[in-house]
Amino acid sequence: MAHDHDHDHDPSELSDTELQVRALRTVLEQKGYIDPAALDVLIDTYETKIGPRNGARVVAKSWTDDAYRKWLLSDATAAIASLGYHGRQGEMMIALENTASVHNLVVCTLCSCYPWPVLGLPPTWYKSAPYRARAVKDPRGVLADFGVQLPESVAIRVWDSTAEVRYLVLPRRPAGTEHLTEQQLSDLVTRDSMIGTGLAKTP
Amino acid sequence: MSYQTHADVGGQEGYGPITPEPEGELFHADWERMALAITLAMGATGTWNIDESRSVRETLPEYHSLTYYQLWIRGLIELLQRHRLVGEDELAVGRMLHAPTSLKRILRAADVPAVLATGTPTVRPGNSPARFAVGDQVRTHSGAVDHHTRLPAYARGKSGRVAAVYGPHVFADAHAQGLGEQPQWLYNVVFTARELWGEEGDETATVSIDAWESYLS
Numbered sequence: 505m506a507h508d509h510d511h512d513h514d515p516s517e518l519s520d521t522e523l524q525v526r527a528l529r530t531v532l533e534q535k536g537y538i539d540p541a542a543l544d545v546l547i548d549t550y551e552t553k554i555g556p557r558n559g560a561r562v563v564a565k566s567w568t569d570d571a572y573r574k575w576l577l578s579d580a581t582a583a584i585a586s587l588g589y590h591g592r593q594g595e596m597m598i599a600l601e602n603t604a605s606v607h608n609l610v611v612c613t614l615c616s617c618y619p620w621p622v623l624g625l626p627p628t629w630y631k632s633a634p635y636r637a638r639a640v641k642d643p644r645g646v647l648a649d650f651g652v653q654l655p656e657s658v659a660i661r662v663w664d665s666t667a668e669v670r671y672l673v674l675p676r677r678p679a680g681t682e683h684l685t686e687q688q689l690s691d692l693v694t695r696d697s698m699i700g701t702g703l704a705k706t707p
Numbered sequence: 708m709s710y711q712t713h714a715d716v717g718g719q720e721g722y723g724p725i726t727p728e729p730e731g732e733l734f735h736a737d738w739e740r741m742a743l744a745i746t747l748a749m750g751a752t753g754t755w756n757i758d759e760s761r762s763v764r765e766t767l768p769e770y771h772s773l774t775y776y777q778l779w780i781r782g783l784i785e786l787l788q789r790h791r792l793v794g795e796d797e798l799a800v801g802r803m804l805h806a807p808t809s810l811k812r813i814l815r816a817a818d819v820p821a822v823l824a825t826g827t828p829t830v831r832p833g834n835s836p837a838r839f840a841v842g843d844q845v846r847t848h849s850g851a852v853d854h855h856t857r858l859p860a861y862a863r864g865k866s867g868r869v870a871a872v873y874g875p876h877v878f879a880d881a882h883a884q885g886l887g888e889q890p891q892w893l894y895n896v897v898f899t900a901r902e903l904w905g906e907e908g909d910e911t912a913t914v915s916i917d918a919w920e921s922y923l924s
Contacts, residue, residue: 527801541816613717667917
C-alpha cells in the first residue's frame with residue numbers, strides 16, 4: 505500500500521481525495537444520512553478516549569492482581585469490560601499471556617482487525633501489506649524490524665485475526681518493577697507490546 | 708471465477724519493509740478523521756454489514772495503490788452507490804440532486820457512546836452441537852473460493868489442531884453476500900509454520916486462524 509502522506513503538501517492545495525471526502529460529507533449531510541455532531545463525537549472518542557492506555561491499564565492490573573489475571577485468561581471479554589472497555593471491534597476478547605517460553609504476535613492478514621476498545625485505532629503499519637504479509641511467515645524477522653530479539657528457546661505463536669474474535673497480548677512484566685504502582689506499571693506497557701511487536705519498557 | 712480479493716496477502720513476498728509509527732500518530736491529514744467518522748456513521752445506519760464492507764474494499768481493483776483511509780472512502784462510495792443512497796452525479800457536483808432514501812437508523816451524537824459501547828456481537832445461540840473439540844486434528848478445505856471468505860489462501864489445504872472452540876458466530880462468507888447470518892461454530896485452529904511454509908517455516912513458530920466449521924474437515 506502507498507504511504508504518500510499529505511502533510512508535506514501546500515495546505516491550500518486540496519488533494520483529489522480531500523475534495524472527494526468533502527463532497528461526500530456534504531451530500532450525506534444534505535440527505536440527512538449523517539448527523540454532523542455525531543461525526544465530531546466519533547472523532548473525539550478515538551482521538552482522546554479510546555486508545556492503548558486502556559489496554560495498558562488492563563495489563564498493569566493483570567501484573568498486580570493475580571485473581572484479575574486469571575479472570576482475564578479465562579474470560580477476557582468480561583474482565584476487560586469490568587474496567588469499562590467493551591463494544592465495537594472488541595465484542596469478544598481473548599487475552600494472550602507472554603511467558604518465558606511463548607511469545608504471542610497478533611496480525612490480521614486479510615484486513616485490519618484490531619481490538620479497538622483496548623488499543624484504539626490500529627497504526628498504519630498494522631493495516632499495511634508489509635506487516636500483514638510477513639507476520640505469518642517470518643515472525644522473527646518482523647520482530648527484528650521492531651528491535652525485538654528473542655532466544656530460540658521462546659516459541660512464537662502468531663494469531664491471524666480472521667473472524668470477529670479480538671486478541672490482546674499481555675506482555676511480560678519487566679524485572680525490577682516490584683516497587684511500582686499499577687499506574688507506574690501501566691506507563692511501561694506500550695501499544696506494540698500489546699500487539700506482540702514489542703516488549704514492555706523497563707523502568 | 709469472478710470474485711477477486713486483493714487483500715489476501717499473508718505469506719506473500721514483495722511488499723517491502725514495515726514502517727513503524729509512534730504510538731500517538733493516528734491520522735496523517737484532516738480528511739482521514741472525516742473518512743473514519745463518515746464511514747462509521749454510515750455503517751451505523753445498518754444499510755450494510757461489516758462483512759459486505761470488507762468484501763467491497765478487498766475487491767477494489769486499485770486496492771494496492773490506495774492508502775488505508777482512501778480505501779475506506781472508495782469502499783464507502785461503492786456501498787452508497789450499490790445501495791442507491793447517493794448518485795454518481797451528486798458526488799461529482801458535491802451536493803444533493805435526488806431525494807434521500809429512508810434509512811433504518813441515523814446515528815445521532817447523543818447515541819454514539821452507547822452504540823460504540825455495544826458494538827455488533829457476532830456470537831449466536833447454538834442449535835446444533837459443535838463438530839470438533841479442542842485437540843482434534845482438522846484439515847482446511849483447499850482451492851479457490853468465488854466469494855468473500857475469511858480462510859486465507861496460505862491456510863488452505865493444511866492440517867492443524869483445534870485449540871479453542873469459540874461458539875457459533877455469524878458466518879462471514881454468507882453475511883457478506885447478503886445471504887443472512889447462517890451462524891456456524893467458530894474454532895481457533897493452530898498450524899505449525901512447517902506445515903504452512905515447508906522448509907522455510909520457523910521450527911519454533913506456530914500460526915493460528917479463526918475458522919468456521921465449514922472451512923474444516
